[in-house]
Amino acid sequence: MIYYDLARWEIQLRYRKxxxxxxxxxxxxxxxxxxxxxxxxEQKQERNPLPLxxx
Numbered sequence: 001m002i003y004y005d006l007a008r009w010e011i012q013l014r015y016r017k018x019x020x021x022x023x024x025x026x027x028x029x030x031x032x033x034x035x036x037x038x039x040x041x042e043q044k045q046e047r048n049p050l051p052l053x054x055x
Contacts (some may be wrong), residue, residue: 022038023040
């Protein structure tokens with residue numbers, strides 16, 4: 001199992017510096033669009049993770 005913790009503010013700062021969204025190639029996209037995608041899509045997946053294995 002992998003656990004990571006990164007503050008939302010830190011992620012937003014990284015988006016402003018040019019970091020793309022998770023599994024996306026959107027380095028040049030508008031910062032607000034990247035933040036919206038991160039908040040409404042990526043964080044929702046984090047709260048409802050898929051099971052690692054079916055044992």
